[in-house]
Amino acid sequence: MGNGAPGSVSTAARGGAALLRLAANKALLVALVYLLLGMVWILWSDRVVEALFEDAVQLTRAQTWKGWLYVAATAVLLYAVLYRLLRDEATHRLRQQRQREDLDLLNQFRESIIDNANIWLNVLDAQARITVWNKAAEQISGYRREEVIGGDAVWEWLYPDPDYRADIARRVRAILDEGAEVEGFETHIRCKDGQVKTMAWNQRRFFDERGQVGSIAIGQDITERKRLQEELERMAVHDPLTGLYNRREFELLAARRFADCVEAGHPYSLLWVDIDEFKAVNDRFGHQVGDEVLCGVAGVLQAVVGGQGIAARYGGDELVVALPAVALPEARALGEIVRQRVQAARLLADCDADAALTVSIGAAQRDAAMHDLMALASAADAAMYRAKAGGRNRVCGPA
Numbered sequence: 566m567g568n569g570a571p572g573s574v575s576t577a578a579r580g581g582a583a584l585l586r587l588a589a590n591k592a593l594l595v596a597l598v599y600l601l602l603g604m605v606w607i608l609w610s611d612r613v614v615e616a617l618f619e620d621a622v623q624l625t626r627a628q629t630w631k632g633w634l635y636v637a638a639t640a641v642l643l644y645a646v647l648y649r650l651l652r653d654e655a656t657h658r659l660r661q662q663r664q665r666e667d668l669d670l671l672n673q674f675r676e677s678i679i680d681n682a683n684i685w686l687n688v689l690d691a692q693a694r695i696t697v698w699n700k701a702a703e704q705i706s707g708y709r710r711e712e713v714i715g716g717d718a719v720w721e722w723l724y725p726d727p728d729y730r731a732d733i734a735r736r737v738r739a740i741l742d743e744g745a746e747v748e749g750f751e752t753h754i755r756c757k758d759g760q761v762k763t764m765a766w767n768q769r770r771f772f773d774e775r776g777q778v779g780s781i782a783i784g785q786d787i788t789e790r791k792r793l794q795e796e797l798e799r800m801a802v803h804d805p806l807t808g809l810y811n812r813r814e815f816e817l818l819a820a821r822r823f824a825d826c827v828e829a830g831h832p833y834s835l836l837w838v839d840i841d842e843f844k845a846v847n848d849r850f851g852h853q854v855g856d857e858v859l860c861g862v863a864g865v866l867q868a869v870v871g872g873q874g875i876a877a878r879y880g881g882d883e884l885v886v887a888l889p890a891v892a893l894p895e896a897r898a899l900g901e902i903v904r905q906r907v908q909a910a911r912l913l914a915d916c917d918a919d920a921a922l923t924v925s926i927g928a929a930q931r932d933a934a935m936h937d938l939m940a941l942a943s944a945a946d947a948a949m950y951r952a953k954a955g956g957r958n959r960v961c962g963p964a
């Protein structure tokens with residue numbers, strides 16, 4: 566896999582032909598120089614020998630010596646030329662062999678990096694078929710390379726939903742056809758064992774040494790990171806014990822709905838729920854039981870009003886429910902249902918069959934004098950204290 570541009574094939578072929586032409590021209594030049602030197606030698610040496618020797622026997626001997634001299638000189642010349650050519654050729658071959666060895670080493674190194682990288686790495690050809698599938702891809706997906714290499718069936722396995730798969734296929738085509746790049750793109754894959762994992766992808770196009778288009782994808786399994794992130798987000802807005810919204814989130818959400826209701830002229834009510842004699846529960850049965858009771862009351866509250874309002878743990882044993890667009894009579898009725906259900910739940914039955922656990926509830930509705938959520942909350946809190954003062958286990962409204 567490389568980054569060569571398309572057309573590199575014809576460039577290489579043109580380069581090879583030019584080199585061959587250069588070699589042929591050089592050889593022709595050497596042959597012509599040899600021919601010329603030979604002709605000059607024969608013409609010149611014949612004249613010199615004929616001028617020097619008149620005797621036929623001496624002339625023949627001189628011609629023979631001249632022949633030997635020519636053969637010796639051309640042999641030396643031939644040796645020098647061939648030695649240079651063959652030495653250059655040998656050096657060239659040696660260099661090529663070293664380059665091939667270096668390239669092999671580099672390829673082995675690259676393959677080992679691809680294979681042992683801690684991240685999913687796969688390569689696709691122009692038809693989106695898998696050509697490289699590293700160990701991390703095998704480990705994360707559960708699919709072995711023998712199952713996926715050369716085909717595109719893996720997309721159906723990883724993305725069984727046809728619409729989702731079509732969307733991803735469109736993105737891959739955009740990468741292959743238009744050179745689009747993705748960075749940090751998240752998908753949910755279904756692994757061989759049925760697990761669903763969240764992956765973050767970086768993917769881009771490349772051209773191999775033959776100019777063929779492909780795409781390389783690097784994937785990171787972010788399932789655990791996502792889960793932790795969601796858990797942190799959940800913890801930031803929820804009370805860890807009861808699972809209801811925490812006070813901060815309640816004030817944020819309820820205030821937002823309060824402003825909406827003021828603007829729309831809708832009613833807005835609030836229930837303030839406090840467990841009766843909760844300190845005695847802790848003292849008699851222990852903090853652990855107290856925690857379970859708190860959770861039990863929160864469960865009742867969520868079941869009765871969760872769909873209509875915003876239920877939260879305000880602090881200690883105090884729970885609140887904001888009821889946007891709900892008028893006081895309905896709010897009181899809901900409070901009454903909560904009270905009865907808490908009592909009926911017999912949350913202390915396991916500790917003491919006779920011990921009853923009850924709640925006191927204050928209900929209030931926004932009036933023209935209440936400009937913010939806190940004013941309404943104070944009114945509901947005051948109503949809850951009236952319920953306590955009235956003997957507990959009851960729902961009280963405004964005085």
Ligand SMILES: Nc1nc2c(ncn2[C@@H]2O[C@H](COP(=O)(O)OP(=O)(O)OP(=O)(O)O)[C@@H](O)[C@H]2O)c(=O)[nH]1
Nearest residue numbers: 839840841842843844845847852853855856881882
């Ligand atoms: N188990 C448990 N107890 C808690 C928690 N938070 C606060 N409490 C206890 O809740 C009790 C609240 O008592 P109060 O509301 O003051 O009084 P009470 O006993 O409920 O009496 P009334 O409200 O007058 O009926 C205290 O004893 C706190 O220690 C908690 O998260 N778990």
